[in-house]
Amino acid sequence: MDIVFVSPEVVPYSKVGGLADVAGALPKALRALGHKVTVVSLLYGSIDTAQHAIARRLTKLKVPLAGEVVPVEIHEARLPSGLNVVLLAGPRVTDRQGVYGEAGEAYADNHLRFGLLCRGAIEWMRAQSKAPDVVHVNDWATALVPALLHHLRAEDPKLAAVKTVMTVHNLAHQGIFPLSTLADLGLPESYGAVDALEFYGAASWLKGGIVYADAITTVSPAYAREVLTPEGGARMDGVLRARAKDFTGVLNGVDPAVWNPSTDPSLAARYDAEDPSAKARCKSDLQQRVGLPVRPEVPLFGMVARMESQKGVDLLAECAATLLRQDVQVVVQGSGNPAIMESVARLAREMPDKVVYRSEFDDALAHRIYAGSDFFLVPSRFEPCGLAQMYAMRYGTVPVVRATGGLRDSVVDCDGELATGTGFLFDEATGEGLYGAMARAIGAYQRRGAFAKLVRRVMRGDWSWDRSARRYQGIYSALVSPADDAG
Numbered sequence: 041m042d043i044v045f046v047s048p049e050v051v052p053y054s055k056v057g058g059l060a061d062v063a064g065a066l067p068k069a070l071r072a073l074g075h076k077v078t079v080v081s082l083l084y085g086s087i088d089t090a091q092h093a094i095a096r097r098l099t100k101l102k103v104p105l106a107g108e109v110v111p112v113e114i115h116e117a118r119l120p121s122g123l124n125v126v127l128l129a130g131p132r133v134t135d136r137q138g139v140y141g142e143a144g145e146a147y148a149d150n151h152l153r154f155g156l157l158c159r160g161a162i163e164w165m166r167a168q169s170k171a172p173d174v175v176h177v178n179d180w181a182t183a184l185v186p187a188l189l190h191h192l193r194a195e196d197p198k199l200a201a202v203k204t205v206m207t208v209h210n211l212a213h214q215g216i217f218p219l220s221t222l223a224d225l226g227l228p229e230s231y232g233a234v235d236a237l238e239f240y241g242a243a244s245w246l247k248g249g250i251v252y253a254d255a256i257t258t259v260s261p262a263y264a265r266e267v268l269t270p271e272g273g274a275r276m277d278g279v280l281r282a283r284a285k286d287f288t289g290v291l292n293g294v295d296p297a298v299w300n301p302s303t304d305p306s307l308a309a310r311y312d313a314e315d316p317s318a319k320a321r322c323k324s325d326l327q328q329r330v331g332l333p334v335r336p337e338v339p340l341f342g343m344v345a346r347m348e349s350q351k352g353v354d355l356l357a358e359c360a361a362t363l364l365r366q367d368v369q370v371v372v373q374g375s376g377n378p379a380i381m382e383s384v385a386r387l388a389r390e391m392p393d394k395v396v397y398r399s400e401f402d403d404a405l406a407h408r409i410y411a412g413s414d415f416f417l418v419p420s421r422f423e424p425c426g427l428a429q430m431y432a433m434r435y436g437t438v439p440v441v442r443a444t445g446g447l448r449d450s451v452v453d454c455d456g457e458l459a460t461g462t463g464f465l466f467d468e469a470t471g472e473g474l475y476g477a478m479a480r481a482i483g484a485y486q487r488r489g490a491f492a493k494l495v496r497r498v499m500r501g502d503w504s505w506d507r508s509a510r511r512y513q514g515i516y517s518a519l520v521s522p523a524d525d526a527g
Contacts, residue, residue: 042076042172046161048181050081058427065295068121069509080161083127086137101163106224128160151217155225158184174516176205180215183249190252203519206253211274215245256287259425260446264289292425293505306407313499326412330396339485340369342413344406347376352419357383358471373398410435421469430503436495439463458490
């Protein structure tokens with residue numbers, strides 16, 4: 041099949057969250073299955089075209105937007121895997137460093153910035169000799185594509201057969217704009233109706249994607265169940281229930297070429313599941329680099345996350361008084377909510393021999409935290425899939441997670457003897473709940489023989505994209521050739 045994967049972020053060119061990793065890895069896995077895959081995104085001002093060997097095409101696209109025809113440059117790149125990436129450059133995009141915004145504030149004209157991506161992706165498809173079989177869009181910033189295709193199919197037969205798949209990576213981000221902005225995007229007034237994009241008096245791009253896509257997915261089976269309920273549905277549960285027969289959860293994977301302790305160039309030493317002994321060197325290297333006492337006998341908890349309420353970082357601060365009476369070390373990396381950042385920074389100032397906080401993102405340091413920690417914290421209040429716990433397990437770092445969404449799907453709670461399980465789970469999103477799981481982890485660390493077996497068991501899990509890519513291949517096939525699929 042010919043598949044176009046549209047995403048607002050994609051590694052190695054742009055990254056805000058896990059979507060960027062998915063956009064770099066899932067298309068590569070689909071290509072390995074024999075499909076033609078092109079990723080379409082935006083050329084933000086932060087992207088170094090020379091560093092990434094990005095070439096500009098001489099021909100420009102003509103993209104209707106806000107009552108005018110906007111000339112949009114096409115830039116192309118090829119990843120080492122052979123995957124083709126198209127980056128569109130236009131006004132309000134290349135002159136800004138951010139993806140969605142800067143300094144914690146979203147850009148006020150994001151409907152035009154990502155309108156350029158959505159309509160630009162369609163115009164790029166029109167310019168090809170043949171339309172793709174499937175367009176796979178991701179989250180609110182590209183969710184307008186199915187609605188635009190629905191509108192444009194009548195005037196362009198080339199687009200009529202294109203099938204659309206919409207993946208919801210996080211239902212909390214819904215792309216809410218005034219209804220009046222739909223005209224800027226080339227959609228008639230009828231698309232502002234309650235059975236279209238209208239959502240509590242405004243227009244929701246995410247709702248539009250759910251309504252108009254041929255198939256809808258999300259990033260874990262547990263999250264797919266949670267979002268169909270009023271408690272987990274972020275006011276979108278009714279819309280999703282109306283499409284329940286077309287909605288499924290497919291657990292994300294990780295790219296083994298990027299997240300691999302046996303080849304990772306960031307690490308002080310390489311290791312694998314058969315011989316993880318060199319992980320101890322990674323721990324001492326991390327301790328030394330961040331200024332912690334180099335003590336192999338102390339359990340080290342790592343965390344790499346956005347400093348937001350969703351991620352449960354505040355739960356760590358909430359239980360810190362009890363936790364830090366224990367002989368432990370904690371390394372946290374991430375930025376976001378200033379109040380949450382300050383709560384962690386305060387702990388680091390008060391107990392520098394036990395807590396280290398780094399607010400600036402450093403990819404090499406993130407890899408070292410995954411490898412050098414004994415345990416990895418993901419105490420999220422909700423987590424559609426979560427990649428951090430999978431990265432951690434690849435590196436033999438035992439996850440301590442809240443039992444929600446994809447965390448519940450990917451981590452099995454350890455029994456009392458450490459004979460089964462791959463991590464430590466807790467139910468209630470409270471500091472007490474988190475501390476209870478961390479206390480179990482600390483106890484497990486003292487049982488050196490059983491803990492060493494747990495580390496090997498954790499590392500042997502298969503989190504590659506191949507299984508998930510085959511699930512998506514089945515979804516695409518059912519849309520493109522439903523009769524053949526049924527047979």
